[in-house]
Amino acid sequence: xxxxxxxxxxxxxxxxxxxxxxxxxxxxxxxxxxxxxxxxxxxxxxxxxxxxxxxxxxxxxxxxxxxxxxxxxxxxxxxxxxxxxxxxxxxxxxxxxxxxxxxxxxxxxxxxxxxxxxxxxxxxxxxxxxxxxxxxxxxxxxxxxxxxxxxxxxxxxxxxxxxxxxxxxxxxxxxxxxxxxxxxxxxxxxxxxxxxxxxxxxxxxxxxxxxxxxxxxxxxxxxxxxxxxxxxxxxxxxxxxxxxxxxxxxxxxxxxxxxxxxxxxxxxxxxxxxxxxxxxxxxxxxxxxxxxxxxxxxxxx
Numbered sequence: 001x002x003x004x005x006x007x008x009x010x011x012x013x014x015x016x017x018x019x020x021x022x023x024x025x026x027x028x029x030x031x032x033x034x035x036x037x038x039x040x041x042x043x044x045x046x047x048x049x050x051x052x053x054x055x056x057x058x059x060x061x062x063x064x065x066x067x068x069x070x071x072x073x074x075x076x077x078x079x080x081x082x083x084x085x086x087x088x089x090x091x092x093x094x095x096x097x098x099x100x101x102x103x104x105x106x107x108x109x110x111x112x113x114x115x116x117x118x119x120x121x122x123x124x125x126x127x128x129x130x131x132x133x134x135x136x137x138x139x140x141x142x143x144x145x146x147x148x149x150x151x152x153x154x155x156x157x158x159x160x161x162x163x164x165x166x167x168x169x170x171x172x173x174x175x176x177x178x179x180x181x182x183x184x185x186x187x188x189x190x191x192x193x194x195x196x197x198x199x200x201x202x203x204x205x206x207x208x209x210x211x212x213x214x215x216x217x218x219x220x221x222x223x224x225x226x227x228x229x230x231x232x233x234x235x236x237x238x239x240x241x242x243x244x245x246x247x248x249x250x251x252x253x254x255x256x257x258x259x260x261x262x263x264x265x266x267x268x269x270x271x272x273x274x275x276x277x278x279x280x281x282x283x284x285x286x287x288x289x290x291x292x293x294x295x296x297x298x299x300x301x
Contacts, residue, residue: 001183004029008036009044009149011173018167018184028165032156039155042069043148045093045141052142056093059120060138068131073151077144080257081123083277087261089233091135093143094120096231099238118236146176146213150256153178153209157252169205175212178252179205192282192297195244200282200289201297209252213259214244232264239263243285245270248295254279 002025003016015032017025044050051067058065077090094117102109109117120139127134135142144151149172156170157178168180169188179188187204194200195216215230230239245262249255258277262270267283271292274281280295291297 002026002029004033006033008033009040009152009172011149013173014169014171016169016171017165028160028163028168031159031163032170035156035159036152039148039152042067043073043144043151045143052144055133055135056141059135059140062134062136064127064129064132064134066131067133071128071131071133073144074126074133074142075128076151076253077142077147077257078123078126078128080147080254084257084261084273085265086123086234087232087264088147088257089121089123090142090144090147091121091123091126091140092231092233093141094139095233095236096143097141098236099231114236121233121236146211146256146260147253149173149176150209150211150252150254153252176252176256177205177210179208179210182206192246194284194289195242196284196286199300200284201299203248203295203297205248208248208250209255210246210248211252211255211259212244212246213256213263215239215263216242216244230260230263234264241266241285243267243283245284246282246295248280249277 001016002019003014005012005014013036015029017028041050043052045052045056047053051070055065081089098109098113098117120137125136127136153170153172153176157180160168160180166181167183170178182188187206189202190205190210191202192200195214232239243263245259247255247259254277258279262273270281270283274292281292282295282297283290
């Protein structure tokens with residue numbers, strides 16, 4: 001197996017191919033990292049030269065930016081937000097930034113500040129026409145975050161498949177995976193950690209993407225209360241439930257959006273969202289492990 005790892009999008013991207021596969025694997029590795037780098041320069045809100053930063057800087061001015069690359073990205077993000085009833089929202093950045101500042105101070109934001117930040121959230125206020133994009137409300141800010149990783153994995157995989165690649169594994173920071181085909185004579189095997197200790201089991205991945213999101217990793221204490229790093233865009237409050245969600249889908253972008261939305265919606269929404277979005281789900285909380293019927297998790301012996 002030939003594997004290379006490089007920093008991309010604030011984490012590490014690992015690209016693996018069978019060393020004896022058809023075609024030039026080193027060319028494919030370079031292609032994967034080049035695509036991830038190009039999309040990082042397009043979608044980073046921390047790079048002042050990116051198209052996304054230019055868009056955020058013009059929020060509320062009604063002056064559009066023209067970007068043939070960013071426009072379809074935002075159309076996808078808005079469609080996913082709509083299909084997930086607003087539990088995933090690419091415009092949640094103002095509220096997210098508010099809570100990050102609160103964590104540094106050690107005090108919760110005021111109701112007024114929270115209400116002001118929430119007024120700047122809403123994917124329906126992104127207007128996309130052909131290659132022109134407008135953020136309609138002053139103070140709005142788009143943060144593509146994990147969705148950006150999923151979009152990058154989808155584009156890398158599509159490009160590699162057109163090049164004739166029949167087997168490969170893309171791993172973005174261990175939380176986002178995409179498998180092209182399978183390794184010779186076997187499956188790509190993924191071992192799933194149990195956030196409460198040990199391992200939940202393992203499953204096979206073939207021509208599918210996998211996203212794992214959790215509220216347990218990055219947690220902060222503000223005024224004696226513990227909060228997770230994921231915000232409910234409908235209320236503006238961080239999630240307090242302790243849970244982990246793994247989603248399998250044909251598209252890495254879909255897997256990323258659904259895994260985030262399910263943490264917001266809760267375990268009761270798993271089966272309905274899985275059916276609506278054509279995905280398979282593994283939900284883990286303190287009550288145990290719940291999987292949808294086609295999430296074939298082999299439990300540890």
